[in-house]
Amino acid sequence: MGRLVKFFSRRRSWSLPYVLFLAVFVVAPLVLIMIYAFQAEDGGFSIENFDKFVHQREAINTFIYSIGIALITTMICILLGYPAAYILSKMRASTARVVVMLFILPMWINVLVRTLATVALFDFLMLPLGEGALIFGMVYNFLPFMIYPIYNVLQKMDRSLIEAAEDLGATPRQVFSKVIFPLSMPGVVSGVMMVFMPTISTFAIAELLTMNNIKLFGTTIQENINNGMWHYGAALSFIMLIIIGLTTLFSGSSSEDGTNEGGLL
Amino acid sequence: MKKFFSTSYLVLLLVMLYAPIIIIAIFSFTESKVLGNWTGFSAELYTSLFSGGVSDRLIDAIKNTFLIAFVAATVSTLLGSVAAIGINDLRYRKRRVVNFVNNIPILNPDIITGISLFLLFVSLGITQGHATVILAHIAFCTPYVVLSVMPRLVQMNPNIYEAALDLGATPMQAMRRVILPEIRPGMISGFILAFTLSIDDFAVTIFTNGTDGLETLSTFIYADARKGGLTPELRALSTIILVVVLLLLVVVNYRAARQAKRAEEQAKQIKNYSRR
Secondary structure (H helix, E strand, C coil), rough: CCHHHHHHHCHHHHHHHHHHHHHHHHHHHHHHHHHHHHHHCCCCCCCHHHHHHHHHHHHHHHHHHHHHHHHHHHHHHHHHHHHHHCCCCEEEEEEHHHHHHHHHHHHCCCCCHHHHHHHHHHCCCCCCHHHHHHHHHHHHHCCCEEEEHHHHHHHHHHHHHHHHHHCCCHHHHHHHHHHHHHHCCHHHHHHHHHHHHHHHHHHHHHHCCCCCCCHHHHHHHHHHHHCCCHHHHHHHHHHHHHHHHHHHHHHCCCCHCCCCCCCCC | CHHHHHHHHHHHHHHHHHHHHHHHHHHHECCCCCCCCCCCCHHHHHHHHHCCCHHHHHHHHHHHHHHHHHHHHHHHHHHHHHHHHHHHHHHHHHHHHHHHHHHHHCCCCCHHHHHHHHHHHHHCCCCCHHHHHHHHHHHHHHHHHHHHHHHHHCCCCCCHHHHHHHCCCCHHHHHHHHHHHHHHHHHHHHHHHHHHHHHCCCHHHHHHCCCCCCCHHHHHHHHHHHHCCCCCHHHHHHHHHHHHHHHHHHHHHHHHHHHHHHHHHHHHHHHHHHHH
16 A cells, blocks of 8 residues: 555655556557458458459549549638738737637537538528538548647747748748748648548538538448448558658648647637 | 838738638538529528537537547646746756657647557557547647747746745645645646647547447548538638637726726836825
C-alpha cells in the first residue's frame, strides 16, 4: 500500500491509467481490425478479402469515386474557408471570437437533423438531390473544421514578420504569397485532415442527401459489417487506415507534442 | 470598401451555413408532418413534445443521449486531466509515443473508431448496450480533453510546483492548490467539447449500441429518416437546443468581456498608482 502511494505521488505515474486505457480501447481495436482483415471466414491467415476488393468492380469504383468527392469537398472548403479565416484574423479579437462561435454553433444541432434540413432546403429551392446536394452537404458539414485551424494559425502569426516583409519592400500580394500563406500551411494541413478523411468515410449523410442513389466508401464498409461480413468490412477499414497513415506521413506529422496548432475547437 | 466586401463575405457564408437550420426553426411552428410543407402557424409541436405527445421511444432516446453524454464527458474529463498531468511529466520519448497514440482517435474517422470498438467488444464477448456505448464515447472524447488541458500545463512555470513542494506542501496539496487552478479552464472546455461530441455522435454509437434496441437521438433519427421522414417534434427539439446553446454562448461571452474590461481597469489603476 505504501509503495502504491509512493508510486502515484510521482506525477508521471498519473499517465498510467490512461496509457492502459489507450492500449485497450485504441491500440487493441486497431490491431483487431488488422487481424480480422487478414483472416478468411474459417479463421486462417489469408489475403482473400483484399483479393475480393481488387476484383469487385463496385467496391473499387465506390472507393475511387469517394476519393474524388472528398478531393472536391476539400478544395471547396479551402477556397471558401481560407478567406473567411483570413478576414477573421484581421478582425478585433472580441468580434472574431463571436463570429467563430457562430461558425461552430450549428454543430450543436444533430448532424442528421441538419442533413435532413439540407434535403428540405434543396426541395424548397427545387434543386435536384444528387451529386450537387452531396457536395453542398459535405462542405456545409465540414467547413467549420477548415476555418478554425487556419484562423488559429493566422491569429497567432508573428506580426513582425509581416512588417519586416513590408519594410523590405514587398507588395501586399508578395507579403501574402511569400510570408502569410507559407506560414499558415500547418493550419491548412490540419484543416485538410479534418475534412478529407471524414468525407470519404461518412455513410448516413451521403445516403440521406442522395436518396440512396450515391454510395460513398463509408456506406460500403457499413453495409458489409451490418451484413455480418466482418472480415471483408475489416479489410476495407484497413485500407482506409492505410490512407490515413499515408496522409499523416504526407502532412509531415504536424502534431508536435500534443500542443499542435490545429488542436481543433 | 474592402471592409464592406470582407464583412459581406462572412455574412454570406453564415447565411449558407444557417439556411438549413433556419428552415428547421421556421417549420417548427407548423404542424405539417413533412419538413418544408407550411400548414399554418401552430405551436402544437412544442406542446406535444412536453405533454407526452411523442412516442416513448423518442423520449428514451433523448434521455439516453443526455445520460450517455453526461457520464462520458465527466469520466473523460477526469481521466484526460489526470492523464495530461502525467503525460506532461513523462520523459520526451515516452511523451511523444503517448501523444501519438492519443492523436489516433482524433485522426481516425468515426466509422473506423466504431468498427474497431465493435470488433473489440465482439471478440471479448461483451454484450453491447449502455456500457459499451459509454466506453466507446469515453474512448473518442478523452483525447480531446487531453489536448485541451495539455497547453495549460505546457505554458505553466514548472518551478511553481517545485516551490510549493519546497515550502512543505505534500504532492497532493501542490496538485490541488497549484496545478488544478491552472488547468481548470482547460478542463471546462474539455468537458464541454466532450459533451458536444458525444451528443452529436452517430457513427460510433451505431456500431456499439448492440441489438437490444438501445437508441440515442442520432440512431433514432437515422432509423426515422430511412423510414422516410423526420418526426415533426424533432424540429421543435432542435430549435430549443439551438436557442439554449445560443443563450449560453451569449452569457459566457458577456461575462468574459466584462472580466476582461475589469482586468483592464485594474491594470490602469495599478499603473496610475505606481506613477504617483
